[in-house]
Amino acid sequence: MGNKIWKGRIEKNTDKTVDKFTCSIDVDKSLYLYDLTGTAAYAIGLNKIGIIPDDELKKIIYGLKTVKKNIEEGSIDTSLYEDIHSLVESELGKIIGDAGMKIHTGRSRNDQVVLDEKLFVKDALIDIISKILALQGNILKIAESKIDIIIPAYTHMQKAQPVLLSHYFLSFFKKFERDTDNLFFNFETCDYMPLGAAACAGSGYKLDRKLLKELLEFKDLDSNSMDIVGNRDFIIDFIYSCSKIMLHLSSLCEDLIIYNTSEFSFIEIDEDFCTGSSIMPQKKNPDVLELIRGKSSLVIGSLMQSMILLKGLPSTYNRDLQEDKKILLGAYKETSASVEIFSKLLEKIKFNSIKINNALKEGFLEATDIADYLVKKGESFRKAHNIVGKIVRFCIDKKISFKDLEMEELKNYSPYFESDIHDMVEIHSCISSKKVECGTEKGQVILNIESGKKKIKDSWNKLKDLIKRTPKFEKIIKYIDA
Amino acid sequence: MGNKIWKGRIEKNTDKTVDKFTCSIDVDKSLYLYDLTGTAAYAIGLNKIGIIPDDELKKIIYGLKTVKKNIEEGSIDTSLYEDIHSLVESELGKIIGDAGMKIHTGRSRNDQVVLDEKLFVKDALIDIISKILALQGNILKIAESKIDIIIPAYTHMQKAQPVLLSHYFLSFFKKFERDTDNLFFNFETCDYMPLGAAACAGSGYKLDRKLLKELLEFKDLDSNSMDIVGNRDFIIDFIYSCSKIMLHLSSLCEDLIIYNTSEFSFIEIDEDFCTGSSIMPQKKNPDVLELIRGKSSLVIGSLMQSMILLKGLPSTYNRDLQEDKKILLGAYKETSASVEIFSKLLEKIKFNSIKINNALKEGFLEATDIADYLVKKGESFRKAHNIVGKIVRFCIDKKISFKDLEMEELKNYSPYFESDIHDMVEIHSCISSKKVECGTEKGQVILNIESGKKKIKDSWNKLKDLIKRTPKFEKIIKYIDA
C-alpha cells in the first residue's frame, strides 16, 4: 500500500493483513466525487486565508480535475490506497508536486469524511425522493383510471368491507407521503457544513467557513467540533427513512403477492417482472415483489447495524465509524432500486375484474352496513351488531347469502328491517355510504386524488430547490476564474 | 372473561388459555384515560349527528366520569376484560344501561386504538421533550460554570487535543438539540385525527370529524381510512427518536464511566447515584450510568421489535399490531426514566481538577499546534505533520516531553522553529487558536452557550404550545354544558 499520510510517528509499516483489514477504499471510492468537490472548495478556502497562494490554487484545481479524470477513466490503481482521502491527496501530489501537500492544512479526515458522507446523503435523499414521487405519481394514475373498480377490503386477511380499488392504493400513497415528508426533514437536519472541526477541537486556522458553506451549498454551519466528528445522526436518520419506505413496500408487496395467487387472482403481474422455475415449467413467480420484501430485511437490518455501531461508543471519532459507509451505501442502493422497480411494476399491473367481482359476492361484506341500517332505523349499535352476527351465522349454516333471506325471516331478528334493506346494503350503497373525509365513497376518493396531485406537484417543486442546494464540482472550480 | 362485544357471530366461548393469550388489558389499561377522553368526544360527535340524543349524552358523560373514578380507585377488576375498549364500553353499560350501547356506532376498535395510541404518543413526546430540555439546561449550567476547565479531548480513546470541558459538554447539548427537533417533528407527523376510519372503509355515518378534531385538539384530519387503521408510523417514529436519545446517552455514559475509573479520575459521581457491592466493601460503582447504557439496548431493540412486527404484514389492521402497545409503553418508560435520572446525576457531578491537569501534561496534546506553527511559518502541512511525528517519536524514546527539547534540537527537525515556539504551543494557546465558529476557543464556546440558552428558551415556548394541543377529559366533558 502507498505512503501513509501519517507515517512520521509510526515507524514500522503495517503488515499486509492489517492494510487489508483497515483499508476502506473498496467502499469509499464511490465517494470520490464528494471528496474532490470538498477538497476543491477547501483549497479555495485556504487560498482565501493566505495558506495557499493563487498560483498554487490553480495548480491544485488543475490537479483535482486530472485526478477526477483519471479515476473516471479507471487509470488509478485504487487498491494501493487506504481510503479515498489518501488517494486524492497522494494522486494530487503526483501531478502537481509540493503544492498538494498543503490541502490538508487545518483539516482532518475526521471532518472530511463527515463532509463526504453529508454530500452523499444529500444526493441520496434527492434520488430517493424523486423515485418515491414517481411511484406516487403511478399510484395516482391507477387511482384515477380504475376509479370504478370495487374490491373487498381485508382486515386480519378476512374479508371486511367493500372499498374502491383507488381507495386501497391511496392508502399507500399516504404512507409514501409521510415518507417524503421524512426525507425532506432529513435533508434539513443534515444540511450543516462540518469543515473547520478538524480532528475534534476545531481548526487552528481562522477559516472562512461561510465561504465554504456557500461553495458547498450548505444551509448553515455546524457548530461544535467534537460533535461534528462523531456525529452520524444524519446517517441513521437516512437509513431509518429508507427502512420505513421498505416497510411500506414490504406490506404492499405482501398484499400483491397474495392478490396474485391463483386463489385470489385479483391482479396479473406483467411477465417482465416475473421469472420462471428451473424445474416446474408452469411457474410464473412474482419474484420482483418477493425480492423487495426480502430486501426490506436488509435495509431494516442495516439500521440495526448502524445503531449497534454507535451504542456505547465513546464520543468524538472512533475507528468503528469507518464501517458506517458500507452500511449506508448498501441501504441506499437497495432502497433506491426497490422503489424504482416497484414503480415500473405498478405501471404494468393488470386487474382481473371477474375474479374481483366474484370475491365481492362472498364473505358478507355488507354486514356492517346492515348493522348501520338498523342503527339508522333506531336500534342501538351494540344490539344491531349482535343481531347481524346471528344472521350471518344462520346464513353460514344454511349456506345462503344475506340476499336470500325473506323479509319475514329478517323480521324475526329485528322489527326494524323493512323493504328498503336490500337496496341499502347492495355493494354500491356500501361504498356510497362511507362519505366521511377519510372514507371510500367515490366523491371523497376523487377529492383525495386531487389533493394527492397537488401534494406531489408541491413536492416536485420543493425537490427542485433541494437539487440547487447540492454542490457541483464543475461549478466550484469555476470560482477561481471569477 | 366478561361478555365479548363481538359474540353474535361466534357461538362458542373462547377457552381460558385463549382469553389469556389474546387479551391485552394488562398493557392497555394504562391507556384508560385516552380511551375515556376519546369516547367522551366521540359521544359528543354522535350527539351532533343525532345518533345520541341529549339526555343520553348526559348519561354517557356521567357514566364515563364514573368509570374513570372507578378505575382510578381500583374498584374495577380489569382482568375480566379483553382490552381497555371493552372495559370502558361494558362498565359504562353497567352504570347507564342501554344508552351505553350506542357509543360504538360507526366506530371500530381499529380506529379507536389508533386514537388512544396517538393521544398517548403526543403526551409522551411532551414528557420527553420537557426532560430533554431540563437535561440541556443542566448541561448549559455546567458549561457556564466550568468554563475555565481544560480537559484532554480523545479520539480513538487516545489523547488528541486540549479542549474546554464546556466544549465537550456542548457537543452533547448539540446531540440533544437534534433530538428535540426530531421530537417536535414527530408531534406534527402524529397530529392527525383518526376517528371516522371505523374498521377500514370509513364510517357509515356522516360524522362531524372537524368537531372531533377540535375536541381532541388535533391539528388536522387524517385522510384515508385504510391507511389509518394500519398506520403505526407515528409509533415507530417515536421509538426511533427514543432510540437516538438513548444512543446519545449511551455514548455519554460510556465517556463518564471511563472518566470515573480510578485511572482517569476526572469526575466524581455523587454517591446518590452509585451503589456498592454485596461482597467487595470498597466498591462505589457507577450503576446509574451503566443501567442507562444497558437500557439503551432495550430501547433500540424495541425499535427492532416494532419494525419486525410490521415487516411483510398485509395492509390495514392485523391482530399482530396488538403487540405494539407493550413495545411502545416499554420504550417510553425506559427513555423517560433514563433522561430524567441522568439529568439529576449531572447536577451533582464533580470534576477533579488535579487529575485533569495531570492528564494534560502527557500525551503530546500540543502536537497538532506545533505542526500548525510550522505551517504558519511557511512549511507545508504534510511536511510539518511528518516533522512533528518524528519529534514525538524521539521524545517517547527519550522519555521526555516536547518542552524539554532545546532549540538546537528543534532546528535539526526544521529551520522554521523559533524562540516563540514554546509560548505558541502551551495548553492555553492550543485552546485560544481554535477560533473557528465550531472550535474550542473560549469566546466561541461562550457564544455557543448563549445561542444554546436561546434555543432552549424557544423550545420551552414551543413546548407550551404543544401542551395546549392535547385534550383533557375534564375540558371535553364541559362541552355539553355549553
Place this chain on the structure above:
Amino acid sequence: MGNKIWKGRIEKNTDKTVDKFTCSIDVDKSLYLYDLTGTAAYAIGLNKIGIIPDDELKKIIYGLKTVKKNIEEGSIDTSLYEDIHSLVESELGKIIGDAGMKIHTGRSRNDQVVLDEKLFVKDALIDIISKILALQGNILKIAESKIDIIIPAYTHMQKAQPVLLSHYFLSFFKKFERDTDNLFFNFETCDYMPLGAAACAGSGYKLDRKLLKELLEFKDLDSNSMDIVGNRDFIIDFIYSCSKIMLHLSSLCEDLIIYNTSEFSFIEIDEDFCTGSSIMPQKKNPDVLELIRGKSSLVIGSLMQSMILLKGLPSTYNRDLQEDKKILLGAYKETSASVEIFSKLLEKIKFNSIKINNALKEGFLEATDIADYLVKKGESFRKAHNIVGKIVRFCIDKKISFKDLEMEELKNYSPYFESDIHDMVEIHSCISSKKVECGTEKGQVILNIESGKKKIKDSWNKLKDLIKRTPKFEKIIKYIDA
C-alpha cells in the same frame, strides 16, 4: 427502600428516584425459588467447610422455608427491596437473626445471579422442550390421520406441485425437531455450576464446589471466575433458540392465515381460537395465529436486545447486565405461551376437502411430471421443460387445462407423448412418483411419520433425564437431616 447490604462504604442513602431506577425486584422476584434453592445449597456448603455451624444451618434452613412461605403467601412487601438477593438475605435476618448474616460469605451477587438465571434457564428449557414435543405429537397425529389428503404445494405462493397434507405438516415437524436438538444442546452448555466465582476473582474460601454441584444438580463445575460473572452466553443461546421456534411458528401461522382466507378456504380454525370484530358482525378472525406471528417479533427483538446489551461491554460484571432478566423472562413467556396455544389450535383445525380438491384442478400442478414423463421417454430435461412451458402457455391462452389437449396437439409439441400420458400425470401419479426418501410419496411419508414417532419418544425419555438434573428446594433442605 430497606437496608442496603453494601451500606458501609456509601454514606448517603440513594434518593428514591435512584432506588426506583436501579432496583430490579419487580422482575427478579419471579426468580425467588431459584434464589432460595441456591441459598439453601450454599448454606450447606458453608456448613461443610465450617463457616456455618450445624445449629445455625438448621436455623437458616428453617428461615429459608419461612421466607419461601411468606413470599408465596404474599406477606412480604417486595417493593422494599433492591433485588431478590437482598430480599432473601434481609427477610432471613428478620426471622433468624445473626445467623443469616453469614450466608453471603464468599459469595457475591455476581455469581448468585448467574446461578439463579441458570436454574431458571434449565427449567425454561424443560418447559419449552415439553411443549414443542407436545406440538410435534399433534403434528404427527394430523399427519397420520389425514394421510390421504392431497394439497397443492406452493413456492413463491404460486401453485407448484401436489403433495400430501401429511408431507406438508411433516416439514414443520422437521423444523421443530431441529429446535428440540438445539434446546437439548443449550441445556448441556448451560449446565456448569457457577458458585465459587464470587465477585470476579474466585471465592476466598475453599468451598466444596463438587458438593454444591451435586446439591444443585449440575453436570459439572464452571471453571473461570472472571468468565462466570460476566457470562450471559447461556441466556442469549436460550433466546436464540426461542427466536428460531418463533420464526418457524411465524411461517406456519402465515401459511395457515392464508389457507384460512375465504379465497383459499383450505382450513377452518376452531372458533375457540378466533375473535370477532367490534364493528363488523360477520368477522371471524384468526387472531391467535396473528398474535403468534406478532409475538415472533418480540422474541427476535429480545435476542437483539440481549446482544446489543453485550456488544462492546467490558468483561466481567457490569450493571448493564441487570437488564437481561427482563429480556429473558419476556422471551420465555411469549415463546412458551405461543407454542402451547398453537398446539391446542392445531388439535382442532379442520380441513375443507372440497375446496382443496378444487384447488388441485387449477394451476398446472402436473407440469413438472409431464416434463419428467418426456425425460423418461428420452427427451433431455431442459428441452422437456421448455416444451411443457409452451404447452402451459397454450392452455392458458385457450383457457383449457392439460387434460383437454388431444394427443394430436400434444404430438405437435413432442413426439414422445403417447397414450399413457394422462394416467402418468394424474394427481395421484404425481404423488406416487416422488419416491425418494424425502419425497411426498405415501410410503415415504409413512416411514417419516414412524421415524418421527420414534424421535419424539426418544426425546421424551431424554427430557425425563433433564428433569432429574434440576434441583428441588424440598430435596435440598432434606440434606441436613441425612
Place this chain on the structure above:
Amino acid sequence: MGNKIWKGRIEKNTDKTVDKFTCSIDVDKSLYLYDLTGTAAYAIGLNKIGIIPDDELKKIIYGLKTVKKNIEEGSIDTSLYEDIHSLVESELGKIIGDAGMKIHTGRSRNDQVVLDEKLFVKDALIDIISKILALQGNILKIAESKIDIIIPAYTHMQKAQPVLLSHYFLSFFKKFERDTDNLFFNFETCDYMPLGAAACAGSGYKLDRKLLKELLEFKDLDSNSMDIVGNRDFIIDFIYSCSKIMLHLSSLCEDLIIYNTSEFSFIEIDEDFCTGSSIMPQKKNPDVLELIRGKSSLVIGSLMQSMILLKGLPSTYNRDLQEDKKILLGAYKETSASVEIFSKLLEKIKFNSIKINNALKEGFLEATDIADYLVKKGESFRKAHNIVGKIVRFCIDKKISFKDLEMEELKNYSPYFESDIHDMVEIHSCISSKKVECGTEKGQVILNIESGKKKIKDSWNKLKDLIKRTPKFEKIIKYIDA
C-alpha cells in the same frame, strides 16, 4: 442477459432493470466451486439411475472441469447470467452441447442452492474453527508466559480484586471454547444432504441419494423435501455463532482499548496494528481493535437481517431467500478476518509491568480479603463487609491506604484484627487465597492452562475429521474412472 433456463412459459424477455434487480450472480459467483462440485456428483447420480449414459457423463465431467478452468481464469463474462446455477448449466452446454441439458433432471435450483450453501457453510465453519483455535493457542501462550503478572480485575470498570493476568486471558479462552463447541454443533446440524428435494415435492426420479451423500461427504440424508427447500436454519445458526464470537471479541477489544489509554497504559499494541492521524502527528490509534468492535455490529446486524428475512415468510421456497447469500458471505468474511487479525495482534501485545503495579497500589483491592480475614477470625460476613466499608471510607477521607492504619485504629473497627492482618491481605496473599477451582490462585490457573491445552488439542483432532467430511471437486470427478 443470456438465455433463461425457464423461458418456455414466459414469452417476454424481462427488461434490463429487472434482470439487474433479480440477478444474484455478483454474490453467488463466489459459490462456483460448490455448484460445480454438486453438479459433478449429481451427474454421477443421474448416470447411476440411467438418465445419463456413460459417454455423456464423461463429457459432462470434462465440461465441468473446463467451466471451472474458465471461471478461474476469468474468461467467462459472469454478468451475462442470472445466477451461478444458470451460468454453470449454460457454459456447460456451450462446451458439450446437448448432453449438458440433462443435468438438471429431477433437480431444482431450490435444492441446488441449499446444497451450495451447505457446502459453503461447512467450509466456513472449518475455517473459523481453525482461526478460533489458533487464537485460543495464542491466549494460552500468553497465559503461560505471563503467569506471574498480577493485574487489577475490574467490575463496573471499578477496581475490584487482584487477579493473575493469565486468569484474565483464560476467561476469554473459556468464551472461545464455548464458541468452538457451538461451531462443531453447527456442523452436525448442517450435515444432511438436500439433493432429491427438487422444487418442493421431491424428485420424480428414484435417485440414489446415499450415493450422492457419500460423494458429497454428508453425514446423512435430509428427510423432507418441503422443509429442505425453505430451510435456512443452518445459515442463521452459523451467523449466530459468528455473532457470538464477535460479541466476545468486542468485549475483549473494549477492554484492550481502555487498557491501552495513556491513563491505564497496561498494554502496548504493536505499531503494526495501529494507524496514525492525518492531522495529529502524535497519534497511535488502536484502529484494529476499534474496527473489530465496529465489525461486531455488522455481524450482529446480519443475524437480524437473516431473521427478519424469514419472519412471517410462507413455507418452502420464496425468492426473498435469495438475499440470504449476501448476508451469509458478509458475516463470514467479517468474522473470519476479525478473528485472524486479532490473533496476530495478540501475539505481539506487550504488558507494561510498572504501570500495572502502580495500579495495584490504589483502589483498596484487598478490601474483600480483609473482610474474609475477619470472617475467618469469627465475624459474620455481613458485619465484616460493613466494617471494612467503614475503614475504606475513613482511608479515603484521610487520603491514606489500608497499610497506613495502626493496629490500634483497626481494633476500633473490630477486635478481630490481629498482627497477621497485613501479611494476609498483601496482594500475593489475595491471589493465593482464591484456591477454588475457578479462582485466580496460581496453581488453579496452571491447571486450567493445562486443561485448555488438552481441550485445544482435542479440538484440532476433531477439526481434522471435519475436514475429511467435505467434498473435493477433484476427488469426485475421479469417481468416474473407478
